[in-house]
Amino acid sequence: MIDILVAQIEERLGWGSGSEWSNRDFEELSDLIFDSTKKRLSVTTLKRIWGRAELVANPSSATLDILSEFSGYENWREFANSAATNTALLSKKKHVGRFHLPAIVLILMGIAILATIFGALTTRKSIDASEFEFKSRPVSDEIPNSVIFEYDASAADDLAIIEIQQSWDKNKRVAINRKDSVATSIYYRPGFFKSKLVVDGTIVKEHDVFIQTKDWLGVIERDTLPIYLKKEEIKDNNGVSVSHETLAEYGIDPKTTNVRSSLYLVKDFGGIYTDDFDLSMAVKNTFEQGLSGCRSFQLYVLYDGGAIGIPLAKRGCASNLNVLAFDKTIDGKKNDLSAFGVDFINFVSLELISKLGVARILINGEQAYTMNGPETPRHIKGIVIHFEGTGAVQNVELKSSERMFYSSGDTTL
Template sequence: MDNRSYILRCIALIEQKVDWGKTHDWVDYDFKNLSDQIFESTKVSISVRTLKRIVRQVPDAEGYYEPQMATKNALAIYLGFRSWADFKQSNVIEPDQKSETITPAPAVNFKKKVNYRNWILPIIIILLCVAVYLVWKTQRTSAELTIKKVAGNNFAFRYDLKAIKYNNATVDLDYGLFRPLLTPKGEFTYVFKLPDNYRLKLLADGVVLAAQNIQVVSNGWKCVVQQGLKEVLVGDTSLFNSNQVLSLRPDKIRSIGLDPSEDYWTDYRNIKDFNIDGDNLIIEVDIKNDLKSGGIDCFDSSIEYLAESKTGRVKFVKPGCAQFASFDFGEVHYNGNFHDLKPFGINLSQWQKVRIEVIKKQVNVFINGVSIYKNSYHEPIGNVKGIKIKFKGVGAIDNFRIMNLKKEVIYGASFDDKIAD
């Protein structure tokens, strides 16, 4: 099998493993999710952009994209192999090879004197390899990354890689953005344009040497609209806070530089420390998303909370579109293509009161007071650092609350005449 065939085989196995449907139907969230899973398994960070170039290859095209060896090794390890070479060895396929019946040679029973001297050199080589690996590992943990807020959304980065040997180094700024590092030690500044909880990594030759989260607070609820690779932060709050609900006016899509005839996504986010454990909480919110109000297609509507290490997320759709529903908590990632998420198909043309209860990593989802779905996860999510409620189209939200398990309200917003903090 040529290199291209191995790449395509790798893509097919990844598609089979994650169970998110056909790769040509994946959206940005799926690629970000895959990037996070690969990092968790291998400690190698592959950007969303690189994953898109790998996954969205056309089998019959004249050219193809072949990633670097470090990336291929990470993909192979994610699939359960030791390396890319091991992956290739385990996936040898010769389409034209015909099966032949081979008569085994008669067994010969004989004794052979073992020469122990022949084992001395291999043992020495193995011990040397182990020693080299231990030294390499020690060096790899000697990198430093310090991040300090300068002003507003402007952050200063200081890094030090002088203690290690490497070919290429970068800082992963999350969401597919990378800053190449041209010197072994230095500083730079970066302005984050959107409020969010970012997971940043210092990498050398694709290996993560240091990681740190930063939070760009939103100072209340903000509206972000995404169309393709373009993201717009809506600065005029009057465009999305009206009639005592949080909902962007669909007739204003063109005025913010987007095409209303093409699909777009709107999310309402509040990024701050909510001072509550993501593995033990209650979230309540009223949501609505229909064609008349600016919804699109299956009216996808998701509720997500960002935390220190993981996220919690439920996506609802209209009945009949359950293949686009999803459930993501900790290490558990379910989608409607391969899991029964029909309960997440609800009538979004009317207001629906959503309640998400998480008690010791046991999740219970309610609609209008009725439990519709239960599941669990194992890896801790951590303290909540932000909320995102996202719609295909514009959607609307009201009466948002976060409570502890004693049902004491930690935070609430009803969106009257002004944006809640």
Template sequence: MDEQTLIKTSLLEIFNNNGYRDFARMTQRDFEHIGEQLRLKSGILISATTIKRLAYGEFSRLPQIATLNAIANYFSYKTWQDYKADRIKNEPEIQPASKGRHKFRLTYLSILAAVCILAGIYMFSTTKRTVKNAGKAAFSFQKTTSNEIPNSVVFSYNIDQVQADSFFIQQSWDKNRRVKIDKNKYTLTDIYYEPGYHIAKLIANDSAISEVDVSIPTNGWFFYAIDNMANYTPEYIKADQFVTNGSLGLTVAQLLANRIEVNKDKRYHYVYYPDQREVPSDNFKFKTRLRMREVRRSACPYIEVELYCQRSFMILRSTTKGCAHEALVQFGEQVMPGLDTDLMSICFDVSQWTDIEILVKNKITTVKINDKEVHKTRFVTDTKYLTGLGYISNGLCEVDKTELIGLDGKVMYKNDF
């Protein structure tokens, strides 16, 4: 199998894992969803346009290594080379026939068999997607703990009158958190390992037939680390003191005290999720002053500011100008990765104190860095209310001040530390 075929085959497998059986019918939003799944697994965002182009085989040369690594990370491999080597190693060999006629016959029969199998799978999956009486399903939840992390949630459901081949409850965007459920049973206890605003789904076959919003607030700042490659298990960081010399932040000593392996490539999260949601995500102002300190040497250090909404994310990932391909801007449905967007204007030396301002007015977003306007865009998605804010980096952020205020004057968070 050559690399171009492996890329297309891998993407089709990713589509299938996310419930897209026929990628020819996928919409732009579907491709954006796949891009988000890749980002969540790898920290690397591939644009919907790039994913679509690769899936259709519309490329004459191999994509950038970051794109290939993102695909490999999805399958829990650290690099594309590791993934490719393992796939090729496990690919069944076909011994060449002694005569050209036999080789042709074997190839023809192999292709014919593959076509028949794929046709059968498609027909089976098309039939399997049929769901009846979806409107008769019941789905709700109750938290059994307060705001502790991890947090147990009891889901109540009734699918007795729904006709489908299989049923699942998926606690959030992560399909790995999908749990199979059965008729004539009515409760499922699940665990949330990360705080935040989650959308749990009741799934019949491949379709979400009901959703509930599950809020897991933090009662203040919450800290954790995640391996940057092929692992999405949080490592909690307990810190009694996290404000030093007028700045919010952690130290390497605190990481070591929490048995964090600082020699590994990790993403360090500082997040804050309040109980109440009063600031609309289409009219607010966010201002912060920050920098980062490296934990381990990195060719591309970055700081990522995330504003979490009831629907979707708002992300500004800045890095050094030499690593502009790693930058990212996302507001609602507008996803602009540095791989195929010129984001040089939002890049700066992240080791130096920098002022960032994000103003959203009637879904028009203006970004300023050190009082200079560097980016402007408009989104149309109804992202509803802001649910939290976060600082994420491959080093340790230091935050001198933060304020997140609605244009109507309502304050979600304000602190000069």
């Protein structure tokens, strides 16, 4: 059925056989899937599905759901149930994947018949969330950090698909056994995550996973495991930064490789909430010759249940930017976000002020954007910064109208 789905996507795209696609074709497909579903599949994942990289015996249900949605179905289950009607696509291929056409047709006919008979004989249980249990706990205070999930899903139907979703991202769903009670997962980056117990696509329970940092954590992002920087590699007299020299020490040349470096400060700051806070800092992207030429920067303010995202880039790159305004994404291709274009010759003053449910973004003292906050104030949980290439942050302050909660120049806070 995966082969049929692949064939259907190839038919829709009209690019010919995926066995002949270039890396750029897979990059374009990744972008098309994101534009259509607002969910991202990496180039590596797509190549594996198409047999162009090391195969995965059982692709995740989340991956199959996204590909099915891109093909016009609600999810993988809906596509699989209708797969028997799609075998005509395979007649255009002498050989598909690891199976010949007759074998696939016979298998699908058998599946369709069994599904019809079994569906008529079986009445699925309705889902009552109160019958399920779910909780989690990190095992350490370091990064990476493993999390123990304890659950009781015995109330689910025998045929139910039980999954744990590690965060807001549906791509991070892992299938678990209904009869088990413990599952573990590893988190390679800090953050505040809403993990979920999912039964047949329905979220029945949620639990907070809070992966904290002791101080600022510097990371060189990679498709595989991230590189964690030592404290002395990111600290300077004025703040925190990731430098060209640090990248070179790890054998990374951002002139020839797309590189993203990150700074994380994720912790319990105390009683500071989204309805009354002021976050200010001076920022600079210090890499002048990145492959894209945009020198992009992103700030995320994490809170219980979501994030605020503020981008900066060179003035000519404003169309590529997106503002995450609490629960809304403001697309730079459909909105004027030119106020977020800067030159980075000097440090840029960036401030986010939220009062009485309205948040304002100020760039170099000028108001760039306003947004409405959530009706119920949410607890602020962290600050995350991403640079294209390298960058620096100075004079970070997080305060409310009553008190200072964090200042990069005050070690007592």
